[in-house]
Amino acid sequence: MASPTIDRLLPGQPYPLGATSDGLGVNFAVFSAHATRMELCVFDARGRHEMRRYDLPECTDEVWHGYLPDAQPGLVYGYRAHGPHDPDNGHRFNPHKLLLDPYARQLTGAPRWHDALFGYRMGHSRADLSLDRRDSAPYMPKAIVLDDAFNWGGARRPQTPWERTVIYEMHLRGASMQREDLRPPLRGTATALADPRFIDHLGKLGVTAVELLPVHAFLQDSFLVDRGLRNYWGYSTLCFFSPEPAYLGDGGPNSLKQAIRRLHGAGIEVILDVVYNHTCEGSELGPTLSWRGLDNASYYRLIPGEERYYINDTGCGNTVNLSHPRVLQMVLDSLRYWTEAYQVDGFRFDLGVTLGREGTGFDPGSGFFDAILQDPVLATRKLISEPWDIGPGGYQLGNHPPRFAEWNDQFRDGVRRFWRGDEGMRGALASNLSGSRELFDKRHRRPWASVNFVTAHDGFTLADVVSYTERHNEANGEEGRDGHSENYSANWGEEGETEDAGILAQRARVQRAMLATILLSDGTPMLLAGDEFGNSQSGNNNAYCQDNPISWLDWQVAASPAGQALTRFVAQAVSLRRAHASLRTARYTDVAEALTPGLSRLAWFDAQARFMDQAAWENPQDRALQLRRVAEHDDDPTQLDVTLLLVNGGAEPVDFQLPEPRLAWQVCLDSGEPERRDAPGVSVTVGPHALMMLCAQADRASPHAPPVPSPKKTDARKSATHA
Numbered sequence: 001m002a003s004p005t006i007d008r009l010l011p012g013q014p015y016p017l018g019a020t021s022d023g024l025g026v027n028f029a030v031f032s033a034h035a036t037r038m039e040l041c042v043f044d045a046r047g048r049h050e051m052r053r054y055d056l057p058e059c060t061d062e063v064w065h066g067y068l069p070d071a072q073p074g075l076v077y078g079y080r081a082h083g084p085h086d087p088d089n090g091h092r093f094n095p096h097k098l099l100l101d102p103y104a105r106q107l108t109g110a111p112r113w114h115d116a117l118f119g120y121r122m123g124h125s126r127a128d129l130s131l132d133r134r135d136s137a138p139y140m141p142k143a144i145v146l147d148d149a150f151n152w153g154g155a156r157r158p159q160t161p162w163e164r165t166v167i168y169e170m171h172l173r174g175a176s177m178q179r180e181d182l183r184p185p186l187r188g189t190a191t192a193l194a195d196p197r198f199i200d201h202l203g204k205l206g207v208t209a210v211e212l213l214p215v216h217a218f219l220q221d222s223f224l225v226d227r228g229l230r231n232y233w234g235y236s237t238l239c240f241f242s243p244e245p246a247y248l249g250d251g252g253p254n255s256l257k258q259a260i261r262r263l264h265g266a267g268i269e270v271i272l273d274v275v276y277n278h279t280c281e282g283s284e285l286g287p288t289l290s291w292r293g294l295d296n297a298s299y300y301r302l303i304p305g306e307e308r309y310y311i312n313d314t315g316c317g318n319t320v321n322l323s324h325p326r327v328l329q330m331v332l333d334s335l336r337y338w339t340e341a342y343q344v345d346g347f348r349f350d351l352g353v354t355l356g357r358e359g360t361g362f363d364p365g366s367g368f369f370d371a372i373l374q375d376p377v378l379a380t381r382k383l384i385s386e387p388w389d390i391g392p393g394g395y396q397l398g399n400h401p402p403r404f405a406e407w408n409d410q411f412r413d414g415v416r417r418f419w420r421g422d423e424g425m426r427g428a429l430a431s432n433l434s435g436s437r438e439l440f441d442k443r444h445r446r447p448w449a450s451v452n453f454v455t456a457h458d459g460f461t462l463a464d465v466v467s468y469t470e471r472h473n474e475a476n477g478e479e480g481r482d483g484h485s486e487n488y489s490a491n492w493g494e495e496g497e498t499e500d501a502g503i504l505a506q507r508a509r510v511q512r513a514m515l516a517t518i519l520l521s522d523g524t525p526m527l528l529a530g531d532e533f534g535n536s537q538s539g540n541n542n543a544y545c546q547d548n549p550i551s552w553l554d555w556q557v558a559a560s561p562a563g564q565a566l567t568r569f570v571a572q573a574v575s576l577r578r579a580h581a582s583l584r585t586a587r588y589t590d591v592a593e594a595l596t597p598g599l600s601r602l603a604w605f606d607a608q609a610r611f612m613d614q615a616a617w618e619n620p621q622d623r624a625l626q627l628r629r630v631a632e633h634d635d636d637p638t639q640l641d642v643t644l645l646l647v648n649g650g651a652e653p654v655d656f657q658l659p660e661p662r663l664a665w666q667v668c669l670d671s672g673e674p675e676r677r678d679a680p681g682v683s684v685t686v687g688p689h690a691l692m693m694l695c696a697q698a699d700r701a702s703p704h705a706p707p708v709p710s711p712k713k714t715d716a717r718k719s720a721t722h723a
Contacts, residue, residue: 009040012067014060017333018103018241019077019145026071026145028056030079030101031063031326032295034091037082038064041098047076047108047142062326073147076108077101078140081294087129090297090307092288094119097136100239100290102330104143105337106253107242111289113222114139119288128284128308140289141217141238141245148341150257157345158267160208162382162405162448162524163586166574167271168207169456170529172215172247174232177552189249194259199266205532205567206574209269209382211348213457215256217242219280219289227477230547233457235350236280236316238289240334260343269345271382272338276331277354277389282317283310298324313354313391322355322368331355332371335378346382351389352406353396361393364401373403384451398439400449405524408436408450415454415517416465416488418649419510419689424620429647430604433627434591435522441588448586450523454514455531460541462514462531465489466507467496472539475546483542496539508562509689512569512671516691519573520645520669522585529553532570533563569674576668580695582631582641595630595640596700598661603628609657623649624686626656630698637700643668644694648686657683663696 012027020027028040038056043049056066068075079101083093097119100107115122116134124130176182176192186192202210214234221231234244243256251258260270279299281292291299301311301319310318322328338344349355356366363369372378387397387406400406414428431438435447455462460471469491471483492510493503511534518525529535530553537543543551557563577583591602604612605626616622625647633639642663648654658665658680670676672690686692 006069009054009057009066009068011058012065014058014063014065017063017330018101018105019075019143021071021073021145021147025067025069026075027065027067028077028101029063029065030056030103030294031298031330032081032083033062033298033326034295035064035081035083035093037095039080039082039095040066040068041078041080041137042068043076043078043142045074045076048138050137053080071145073145075145076142077145078137078142079294083295085131087284087308090302092119092292092296094131094288094293096133097288097293098140098142099288099293100141101143102239102290102294103241103333104239105146105148105241105341106144107141107217107239107245108144109141109245110217110220111141111238111287112139113225117287117289119293136288143242146253150254150341152257152261152343155261155264157264157343158208158269159345160267160269161586162446163584164578165209165269165382165448165524166207166519166577167209167211167451167524167526168202168205168529169211169213169453169526171213171233171457171551173547174552175529178549178555180555185249188247189251190243190247190256190259191249191251194255194262196262199262199268202263202268203266205527205571206578207268207527209271209345210263211271211273211384211526213273214275214350215243215247215272216240216274217244221280222287224545227545229477229545231545232547232551233544235275235544237275237278238280240274240276240330241337257342264343269382270343271346271348271384272344273348273350274335275350276320276322276334277349277351278314278316278318278320283312284308286317299327311391313357313389313394314351315390319354319357322366323358328367328371331368332375332378335372336375339377339381344381346384348384348386348407350386352385352387352400352404353389353394354391355385356396356400357391361391362396362399364399369401369404373401379403398436398442402443402445405449405451406440407456407526408439408452408523410439411436411450411452411521411523412454412456413488415514418623419513419517420488420490421623421649421651422488425649426619426622426625427617429517429649430617430625430627433517433521433645434602435585435588437588446587447522448524451526452518452521452523453526453528454518455528456526457528458542458544459484460487460489460539461528461535461537462511463507463534463536464539464541465514466510467491467536468539469495470539471541472496473542475540475550476542477545483540487541506689508566509672509687511566512674513689513691515566515570516573516669516671516693519570519577520583520691520693522583525577527570530558532567533558533560534566565674569671572674573669576693576695580641580643581634582629582643585629585631595632596698599628599630599640599642599698601630603659605659607654607656609659623647624654624656626659628659632700633697640698640700642696642698644696646684646686646692646694648688648690651688653685653687655683655685658694663698665694665696667692668695669693
């Protein structure tokens with residue numbers, strides 16, 4: 001597109017921020033409280049040659065703005081900001097550095113690493129206090145003015161209720177890079193995400209939402225490039241409004257919208273993993289790409305009295321300053337943009353505790369949480385927090401405000417340790433199965449607030465949890481020191497790959513048991529992509545830099561007999577969760593409430609069908625447990641849905657006596673013998689390292705069934721003694 005040839009910009013408007021086309025021209029608006037001058041730089045269509053510079057003629061309420069007549073979508077641009085170069089006081093203006101618009105909606109590509117990207121002279125004795133005068137434009141990506149028009153076809157978002165949600169965490173690129181049934185140019189792109197065969201796989205599993213690792217444009221960090229590695233996960237955001245160019249192929253941003261539309265058409269929601277806690281610019285020794293050059297002292301949290309340095313609650317070199325209203329506005333505008341322009345259904349907030357920090361520390365009533373919860377658009381989406389960071393008081397599981405769900409790492413660790421055979425884990429498992437009530441049953445929160453997972457992108461895959469005792473991260477180039485050192489894993493006899501049939505059978509049993517635990521617990525289940533067929537990362541538990549087959553899903557494993565069998569098992573467990581109301585409690589209730597005589601909402605028993613008492617809970621050796629749950633049937637309130645979960649975490653089979661009253665039980669799931677479907681009598685045997693679910697129905701004889709005495713303690717494990 002030819003560049004406009006006018007000499008100066010018209011005043012334009014300070015809102016909306018970013019570059020906005022009205023058909024007759026483009027309005028540009030960018031925030032900087034401390035700049036003294038702002039230049040708009042216009043480039044040729046390929047972003048290689050700077051054709052014109054224009055001063056933004058107006059600054060209103062610290063927003064610089066101007067209007068370029070006759071400009072159209074497709075225009076390529078960047079900014080140069082003038083102002084004080086005073087790092088000791090937090091100001092790092094350098095007009096020699098081309099800056100990305102924080103609101104850019106499409107980028108020309110990625111940065112090319114060169115010393116000119118840094119605002120200071122590399123190797124200078126004064127380090128970041130020096131000033132580098134080289135032009136960074138040749139090495140910088142540029143913003144592209146975008147026309148957001150897209151035909152959504154009138155399709156409505158699925159809007160699956162939280163209690164029926166099953167999340168599938170996946171990497172957009174890694175899911176398809178080893179798909180041999182796709183042409184190579186399509187692999188790793190949003191087009192592959194929209195492929196009907198992949199969507200059919202999700203449908204057969206029964207998942208209701210995909211949670212995509214970051215799709216915001218991100219930086220390939222120089223320290224990884226120097227080691228011949230790549231930023232695979234994408235937790236190094238370069239722009240909060242633009243999708244990662246490498247994921248779009250030739251289709252541009254519309255290819256991602258097409259994928260979301262097709263997923264919605266299949267009834268599958270799309271949740272984005274978003275990183276607003278830090279940016280890719282890192283510490284004071286990082287590059288100057290956008291926010292640092294536009295207004296470092298506003299966009300980032302700086303150490304009081306030592307404003308040269310950054311508060312680093314994230315471990316990534318900097319912390320975004322959400323206490324500043326314009327910075328908070330940027331994050332809220334970004335979230336609204338993705339919900340409206342891309343029809344996204346929810347967000348998972350990386351290091352969510354950082355976002356909720358005020359001057360005094362983490363605050364569930366922080367400006368960030370309050371702004372989202374009062375927003376008529378964002379408050380309707382699914383909101384998930386990673387409830388920790390590395391700052392003071394950084395572990396805040398269970399302390400987020402209502403409407404937010406949280407990743408429950410205590411579920412992860414408790415389930416891994418129980419099925420590994422650790423002593424004294426029966427109580428922790430019971431808490432996990434019943435929705436982690438002690439963490440989330442407050443402020444009228446619901447069980448779905450607990451996002452239950454055993455594996456996620458960060459850590460071992462499920463196949464590796466049962467195959468490796470130690471991490472094997474040598475490929476990361478950090479001498480195996482990176483990644484979690486304690487994974488609560490076991491190799492069951494041999495480290496890594498093996499041909500021992502007994503070990504393989506044991507690993508398969510434990511995988512099925514853990515998957516069933518996720519899907520049969522109260523809360524929101526989350527599966528890691530590939531766990532449904534046994535995908536491995538060869539023992540790497542920190543594959544953030546492995547953009548290669550270590551991280552990519554191996555669809556040959558999925559096609560193997562073992563992979564297909566495990567996938568069928570997962571689909572069966574998801575189907576049971578969908579079919580049985582007692583497996584997806586919508587709210588915390590009085591677990592001792594009798595819905596009909598003899599059947600309370602929840603009751604715990606030992607293997608001999610005795611109610612669990614305090615001594616039983618404190619027995620560290622016993623690994624057998626029964627959980628009976630009762631709920632009103634979804635379709636007929638006169639009928640009760642009853643399930644009985646029999647858990648055997650030991651190494652030997654256990655004979656379970658079934659509790660009173662006697663019901664017409666059927667075996668609905670057996671992780672030890674997946675094909676088992678018999679009707680038990682008064683007892684049933686559960687194999688080692690396995691769980692079994694029995695299903696039955698009961699008449700709700702009277703809506704005024706005799707009350708059951710309430711327990712003295714609210715812990716769901718102990719309430720069963722009164723059932």
